[in-house]
Amino acid sequence: MVERRKPIKVNEAIERVMNYKRGGSVRFVSIEESYGHFLGEDLIADHHVPPFDRSPYDGFALRAKDTEEASRNSPLQFEVVGEIGAGSVFDGEVRHMQAVRIMTGAQIPAGCDAVVMLELVEELNEDGKSSILLKRSLTAGENISVAGEDTKKGDVLAQKGTYVNPGIVALLATFGYKQVPVSAKPKIGIIATGSELLDIDEPLKPGKIRNSNAFMVYSQIIRAGGEPIYFGQFSDDFDTCYEQVNDAFHQVDFLITTGGVSVGDFDYLPAIYEKIGATVLFNKVGMRPGSVTTVAEKNGKLLFGLSGNPSACYVGFELFTRPIIRNFLHSDHPVLKKEVAFLGTDFPKPNPFDRFVRGHLSYENGRLMATPVGLDKSNVVSSLGAANILILLPGGTRGYERGMEVSVILLEDQEGMKVQEFIQSDRNARRRQRHDG
Numbered sequence: 001m002v003e004r005r006k007p008i009k010v011n012e013a014i015e016r017v018m019n020y021k022r023g024g025s026v027r028f029v030s031i032e033e034s035y036g037h038f039l040g041e042d043l044i045a046d047h048h049v050p051p052f053d054r055s056p057y058d059g060f061a062l063r064a065k066d067t068e069e070a071s072r073n074s075p076l077q078f079e080v081v082g083e084i085g086a087g088s089v090f091d092g093e094v095r096h097m098q099a100v101r102i103m104t105g106a107q108i109p110a111g112c113d114a115v116v117m118l119e120l121v122e123e124l125n126e127d128g129k130s131s132i133l134l135k136r137s138l139t140a141g142e143n144i145s146v147a148g149e150d151t152k153k154g155d156v157l158a159q160k161g162t163y164v165n166p167g168i169v170a171l172l173a174t175f176g177y178k179q180v181p182v183s184a185k186p187k188i189g190i191i192a193t194g195s196e197l198l199d200i201d202e203p204l205k206p207g208k209i210r211n212s213n214a215f216m217v218y219s220q221i222i223r224a225g226g227e228p229i230y231f232g233q234f235s236d237d238f239d240t241c242y243e244q245v246n247d248a249f250h251q252v253d254f255l256i257t258t259g260g261v262s263v264g265d266f267d268y269l270p271a272i273y274e275k276i277g278a279t280v281l282f283n284k285v286g287m288r289p290g291s292v293t294t295v296a297e298k299n300g301k302l303l304f305g306l307s308g309n310p311s312a313c314y315v316g317f318e319l320f321t322r323p324i325i326r327n328f329l330h331s332d333h334p335v336l337k338k339e340v341a342f343l344g345t346d347f348p349k350p351n352p353f354d355r356f357v358r359g360h361l362s363y364e365n366g367r368l369m370a371t372p373v374g375l376d377k378s379n380v381v382s383s384l385g386a387a388n389i390l391i392l393l394p395g396g397t398r399g400y401e402r403g404m405e406v407s408v409i410l411l412e413d414q415e416g417m418k419v420q421e422f423i424q425s426d427r428n429a430r431r432r433q434r435h436d437g
């Protein structure tokens with residue numbers, strides 16, 4: 001009789017995997033290539049930003065104490081002694097009742113401690129001499145962006161392991177990182193197993209299907225921040241699979257196999273783990289899909305035995321492989337983010353195990369709604385493309401009803417909104433604010 005596997009809880013499985021986390025090395029990439037990497041070092045400001053006091057407006061820089069008596073009825077006249085644009089510096093010092101015409105971003109001249117906007121003064125030109133009439137007083141520091149107001153020298157701006165988004169790229173450029181230290185990507189091997197698998201360019205044959213998992217996992221690895229290495233697809237033959245797994249395992253940081261982890265006659269992965277001397281961390285998880293997900297470890301290196309069923313394979317990767325990839329990249333937020341949303345439809349299926357239902361998160365009347373997409377079976381591929389969330393329906397219930405609050409796991413948001421939805425969501429927020437206030 002086939003051995004009955006004992007399922008462990010999903011969170012317990014994540015923790016077991018994370019016991020074998022390990023960080024990778026650091027390498028350098030050009031700043032143009034840095035987007036989408038993870039910082040390999042803390043990013044620390046080595047100078048103030050802005051580096052000098054500067055003007056946030058086009059206007060006139062002057063000394064606030066000279067302006068004390070200025071008013072609408074008795075404007076004060078200031079001699080304009082120079083003009084500077086951004087990038088230029090005024091030589092010399094501005095004295096009593098003098099002003100310098102200054103453009104946005106230019107350094108505040110020595111002696112000045114306030115700026116008045118161009119629109120607020122009257123400019124005069126008499127006998128080739130420029131001056132301004134000021135009709136109000138200014139306070140010291142008015143309209144000055146002081147050195148370090150954005151960032152102070154020594155500030156930690158982003159920690160090692162931070163995802164490099166365009167905002168981080170702006171910081172890197174501000175501090176002169178032509179080459180950026182990034183975490184080296186883990187090399188993740190992929191092996192697909194199954195005698196039914198056809199190559200991508202083969203026509204269908206009786207009893208055979210095309211291998212979709214290898215390419216799905218390949219792109220999941222890229223999305224997670226790893227470097228995929230595809231070793232190929234192999235038929236259900238113990239010796240061949242053993243050789244391939246053993247060989248690939250030595251060339252990568254982590255290895256993923258798909259298929260062959262269940263209890264069928266050709267499910268050789270458990271025997272392969274035994275033969276290569278790997279310890280199984282778990283081989284059954286209390287979840288659907290992906291209950292057969294098996295993870296084994298040898299010398300601190302992990303082997304992920306993901307299911308052959310496409311949806312089970314997908315979910316197993318996102319829950320267990322992704323965090324280990326992010327950890328290798330030194331991220332301290334390695335798991336996918338959870339949100340709370342309202343269930344968009346009834347889900348009457350009873351739930352002995354926790355279910356991770358492929359779903360779509362959208363706004364409906366300004367509320368976040370999580371709606372299951374397509375067929376909820378672990379062997380389907382059709383619902384994966386439309387899924388931008390996994391709806392977490394904890395086990396041990398008789399089903400869920402529309403409108404119940406549920407946790408959802410965000411997969412990736414690249415799809416955007418329709419313009420009308422974008423506008424409508426603001427209106428709804430304003431309506432709620434009026435209502436609440």
Ligand SMILES: Nc1nc2c(c(=O)[nH]1)N[C@H]1C(S)=C(S)[C@@H](COP(=O)(O)OP(=O)(O)OC[C@H]3O[C@@H](n4cnc5c(N)ncnc54)[C@H](O)[C@@H]3O)O[C@H]1N2
Pocket residue numbers: 192193194196197209210211212213214258259260261262263264267290291292306307308309310312378379
């Ligand atoms: N007696 C039992 N049978 C099964 C159990 C069980 O507990 N007892 N578990 C079921 C569950 S749940 C799942 S999930 C599957 C897992 O099976 P495997 O991970 O061993 O995968 P295979 O049997 O090799 O394949 C399953 C299914 O997926 C298709 N497949 C495989 N590889 C690919 C690929 N690269 N691309 C696309 N599709 C693939 C394969 O043709 C099968 O249809 O076991 C249940 N059975």
Ligand code: MOO
Pocket residue numbers: 287288289290291292293307309311312378379
């Ligand atoms: O591992 Mo299976 O996906 O639970 O259906």
